[in-house]
Amino acid sequence: MALKSFIEVGPDSHFPIQNLPFGIFKPEPTSPPRPGVAIGDYVLDLSTISVSGLFEGPFLSGSDCFLQPNLNKFLALGRPAWKEARTTLQNLLSADEAKLRDNPNLREKSLVPMSKVEMLLPIAIGDYTDFFSSMHHARNCGIMFRGPENAINPNWFQLPIAYHGRSSSIVVSGTDIIRPRGQGHPSGKSPPYFGPSRKLDFELEMAAVVGPGNELGKPVDVNEAGDHIFGLVLMNDWSARDIQAWEYVPLGPFLGKSFGTTISPWIVTLDALEPFACDAPKQDPQPLPYLAEKISKNYDISLEVQIKPAGQEDSCVVTRSNFNHLYWTVTQQLAHHTINGCNLRPGDLLGTGTISGPEPESYGCLLELTWNGQKSLSLNGTTRKFLEDGDEVVFSGCSKGDGYKVGFGTCSGKILPSP
Ligand SMILES: O=C(O)/C=C/C(=O)CC(=O)CC(=O)O
Numbered sequence: 001m002a003l004k005s006f007i008e009v010g011p012d013s014h015f016p017i018q019n020l021p022f023g024i025f026k027p028e029p030t031s032p033p034r035p036g037v038a039i040g041d042y043v044l045d046l047s048t049i050s051v052s053g054l055f056e057g058p059f060l061s062g063s064d065c066f067l068q069p070n071l072n073k074f075l076a077l078g079r080p081a082w083k084e085a086r087t088t089l090q091n092l093l094s095a096d097e098a099k100l101r102d103n104p105n106l107r108e109k110s111l112v113p114m115s116k117v118e119m120l121l122p123i124a125i126g127d128y129t130d131f132f133s134s135m136h137h138a139r140n141c142g143i144m145f146r147g148p149e150n151a152i153n154p155n156w157f158q159l160p161i162a163y164h165g166r167s168s169s170i171v172v173s174g175t176d177i178i179r180p181r182g183q184g185h186p187s188g189k190s191p192p193y194f195g196p197s198r199k200l201d202f203e204l205e206m207a208a209v210v211g212p213g214n215e216l217g218k219p220v221d222v223n224e225a226g227d228h229i230f231g232l233v234l235m236n237d238w239s240a241r242d243i244q245a246w247e248y249v250p251l252g253p254f255l256g257k258s259f260g261t262t263i264s265p266w267i268v269t270l271d272a273l274e275p276f277a278c279d280a281p282k283q284d285p286q287p288l289p290y291l292a293e294k295i296s297k298n299y300d301i302s303l304e305v306q307i308k309p310a311g312q313e314d315s316c317v318v319t320r321s322n323f324n325h326l327y328w329t330v331t332q333q334l335a336h337h338t339i340n341g342c343n344l345r346p347g348d349l350l351g352t353g354t355i356s357g358p359e360p361e362s363y364g365c366l367l368e369l370t371w372n373g374q375k376s377l378s379l380n381g382t383t384r385k386f387l388e389d390g391d392e393v394v395f396s397g398c399s400k401g402d403g404y405k406v407g408f409g410t411c412s413g414k415i416l417p418s419p
């Protein structure tokens with residue numbers, strides 16, 4: 001029989017006992033941040049569970065990893081500790097376990113209604129890297145920026161391309177994004193224009209959260225890379241297409257990307273996603289041996305983007321995609337990242353790149369959906385080429401199991417005008 005919690009969880013909830021994603025929250029505005037897991041409409045306070053001595057296994061008993069303001073210390077402990085935490089919490093929350101169920105005092109102290117909490121960034125992010133791993137996205141950008149003849153460069157099929165992003169401007173879902181200012185393309189002989197971006201965009205991505213990491217000079221084997229990934233979050237790599245197009249030749253992304261990146265507050269573990277693992281696309285040409293995986297897997301995670309214009313009641317779905325469209329897997333990305341000896345540290349964030357599918361309805365950014373502003377997208381009676389001030393962009397993602405969902409909740413941000 002399916003695992004069930006004593007806490008009521010509806011069939012459409014993203015957070016049944018099969019999920020148990022980790023985050024950092026404050027129960028009251030003045031209380032210190034602490035780790036929690038989501039269960040139905042509640043957050044279970046792991047600091048309380050830890051202080052009550054309920055983490056009894058060999059890796060977590062006596063550890064102060066759940067008394068920290070971020071998850072980095074827990075992530076550094078690695079997969080055996082993550083599995084122990086998951087087993088302990090699934091047991092504690094299950095319908096036939098009395099320890100928490102029949103202890104009203106402990107329930108009162110440890111279960112906080114989700115509607116009352118403030119969610120914070122779950123990790124201290126030392127380094128952030130953004131990959132470029134959807135072939136459909138790479139092809140569409142290539143056609144627009146470089147022409148159809150050489151839409152995808154030959155190196156793209158040999159290695160997961162990426163650039164180093166900016167970690168200081170990564171914010172948690174719900175944080176407003178201020179429209180960036182910068183230089184845009186000159187037209188004809190005139191100088192470049194300067195001002196608020198005229199082509200502000202979202203990029204539908206997910207990101208892997210790094211666990212133990214590796215020492216400088218010691219690459220991670222691709223077949224062990226899964227042990228270095230704690231879980232996934234939703235990620236919006238906000239992009240100013242006009243700033244980007246003018247500045248990034250020949251060195252790559254800078255101010256067109258670094259003004260803000262939003263992630264969802266809940267990290268869904270790879271253990272929770274395992275039932276939704278699926279074959280990754282066949283790679284042709286065959287990758288070099290250091291990128292060749294014994295088992296090459298993706299996850300079946302449905303993704304959706306909605307835009308809610310200022311002053312409107314309803315939001316409008318603008319695209320539907322799936323994590324399984326990625327050509328390069330997250331484990332290949334991680335192994336490639338370290339192959340030159342580069343070290344990864346607990347809490348580092350690896351963005352997948354924009355996740356576009358093959359059909360126009362599944363493109364992962366407005367650049368593709370409106371073909372760089374050549375056509376308009378209709379949204380409940382109004383239209384968009386790029387984002388306008390007041391637009392709220394909401395990502396959601398979930399995997400559908402038999403009678404339950406394993407979801408990420410939402411990842412949202414509203415555009416404020418340039419100052
Ligand atoms: O192809 C280009 O020149 C530019 C592509 C991007 O802006 C994509 C990027 O940030 C990486 C990604 O999200 O896939």
Ligand SMILES: [Ca+2]
Pocket residue numbers: 130131203205237351353354
């Ligand atoms: Ca990106």
Ligand SMILES: [Mg+2]
Pocket residue numbers: 236237238239256257258259260261
């Ligand atoms: Mg960005």
